[in-house]
Amino acid sequence: MAESRLACRECHHINHGDAQACDNCGSSSLTEDWAGYVVITHPERSEIAEEMNVAEPGGYALKVR
Numbered sequence: 001m002a003e004s005r006l007a008c009r010e011c012h013h014i015n016h017g018d019a020q021a022c023d024n025c026g027s028s029s030l031t032e033d034w035a036g037y038v039v040i041t042h043p044e045r046s047e048i049a050e051e052m053n054v055a056e057p058g059g060y061a062l063k064v065r
């Protein structure tokens with residue numbers, strides 16, 4: 001089986017495919033329908049992080065539907 005990861009609709013954090021809630025914000029609004037994996041290492045220095053309201057380093061989806 002292919003691993004499918006789940007993106008959080010609230011904060012765009014990428015979670016494991018078997019996650020029931022977001023590791024980052026605790027939301028249960030997770031979706032397989034996302035695109036554009038981006039790793040943010042220094043949110044305080046990243047324009048993308050600012051646009052996405054990302055405060056914690058980690059893997060995020062650029063687009064979540």
Ligand SMILES: [Zn+2]
Pocket residue numbers: 008009010011012013022023024025026027
């Ligand atoms: Zn989240």
